[in-house]
Amino acid sequence: MASTAPRSIAAPNSSLWVGLFHLFVVYIVWGSTYLAIRVGVREGSGFPPFSMGGSRLLAATAILFLVAFITRQSLKISPKGLWVHALSGFFLWVGGNGLVMWGEQQADSGYAALLVASVPLWVAIIEGILDRKIPSKLLIGSLLMGFLGIGVLSFPTFRTGGEANLHSIFALLLAPLFWGIGMVVQRRNPVALSPIVSSGYQQLFGAIGFILAALLLGEPWPNPTPEAWWAWGYLVVFGxxxxxxxxxxxxxxxxxxxxxxxxxxxxxxxVFLGWLILHEPLSVWTLGGTVLVLLGVAGTFKHQSQVNKKHATQE
Known part of the structure; x- marks a missing residue:
């Protein structure tokens, strides 16, 4: 993810509408990838999680670099760009996406997405620590609200779940923390690369990390079902x-x-796709935890908006 200074929403109309189109793609497609991951790595799919992740990212990297070459975009990367993409690629893909894939071997796709929604909470905590700033009352309340929601979502599994399910919960709790670290690394170390090339390098380093993890964990050779192959293809092309x-x-x-x-x-x-296609249950715990998590995220966004307005006024 390439990070640049935030631009005003009052940008030229063409740029605004193109940006909103891309955001709409992120809204829908990233929401649907949790379903595709669940289909690809659940028991009996034949796709070990890290093998699936590594092969998916290698395929995507090859396509992105080919597109960059055909359109004559420079693939040259500076030493700083190399370490930024290597570090952020590891945290975003292996730590973030990888733990989601590992956790979704047992956990429902909608549940995984709800826990990963806590990413903005983790980003706020990480940046507060790095900037050595005392958090506002709004931010503290929002963080407490969000993590209370995570507790509500996780409580039924901790109460009745087996060891495998508990391991999945811990993986899904760590995933947004790693994703948040990756976002902060990328945001605070901007690199002058085109979006396609930046995405390619990040996914290349993510693929290397996935392959090493698969080898270290001794994952079996993939033997995917046709359904898992469709999920893999969807993640490559759309995800x-x-x-x-x-x-x-x-x-x-x-x-x-x-x-x-x-x-x-x-x-x-x-959650909607998991319920509609995989018939994943919607319990009172799920609905209550969802409300709390989203309220916490909303408060975090409001806090960040107030900080941005304050900085803009000072400038």
Missing amino acids: SLFAFTSFIMALKMLPTSLVVTYAYVNPVVA
């Missing part, structure tokens, strides 16, 4: 090529505070 690149484009064309609203929409899409 990696379209949505990830659209995310980068949206960050360039729209204010960051608007782009990160994907954290509101993705869980709603994921």
Whole structure:
């Protein structure tokens, strides 16, 4: 994800509408990838999670670099760009997406999306620590609200779940933390690369990390079902090529505070698709936890908006 200084929403109309189109792609496609991951890695699919992730990203990287070569975009990367993409690629893909895939071997897709919606909460905590700033009452309340929601979502599994399910919960709790670290690394170390090339390098390093993880864990050779292959193809084409690149484009064309609203929409899409297609249950715990998590995320966004307005006034 390439990070640039937030731009005003009052951008030229063409740029605004193109940016909103890319954000809409992120809203829908990233929400649906949780369903595709669940189909690809659930028991009996024949796709170990890290093998699936590594092969998916290698395919996407090859396509992105081919497109960049054909359109004569420079693939040259500086030493700084190399380490930024390597570090952020590891945290975003192996730590973030990888733990989601590992957790979704047992956990429902909608549930996974709801836990990952806590990414903005983690980003706020990480940036507060790095900036050594005392959080506002609004931010503290929002963080407490969001993590209370996570507790409500997780409580039924902790109460009745087996060991495998508990491991999945811990993986899904760690995933948004790693994703948040990756976002902060990328945001605070901007690199002059085109969105396609930046996306390609990040996914290349993510693929390397996935392959190493698969080897270290001794994952069996993949033997995917036709259904799992369809899920893999969807993740390559729509998850990696379209949505990830659209995310980068949206960050360039729209204010960051608007782009990160994907954290509101993705869980709603994921829960609906999981219920509609995989018949995943919707319990009172799920609905209550969802409300608390989204309220926490909303408060975090409001806090960030107030900070941005304060900085703009001072300038």
